[in-house]
């Protein structure tokens with residue numbers, strides 16, 4: 001079983017993000033304005049800071065430690081000093097709940 005319920009759709013208002021521990025991983029889930037729910041690994045690839053402690057800037061998250069930015073759509077770095085992308089997880093919404101599939105990377109076409 002790789003698909004896990006991570007939150008209710010009302011738990012995370014549009015424009016907010018939060019940290020969830022699920023299936024042995026720590027996930028940063030965001031409700032991106034105009035896009036919907038997106039999930040990435042919570043750890044910054046620069047020096048391991050928690051991204052959910054940072055700032056949601058449109059479709060990007062900004063790390064609170066040194067300001068690296070990552071796209072919630074692709075996981076790619078959109079602002080230095082980080083150079084390695086974060087993992088993006090496939091998210092689905094079903095019957096009032098948000099699910100994340102820990103075995104499946106989100107398709108890059110989601111960008």
Ligand code: FES
Nearest residue numbers: 044046047063066
């Ligand atoms: S730990 Fe995230 S930018 Fe340095």
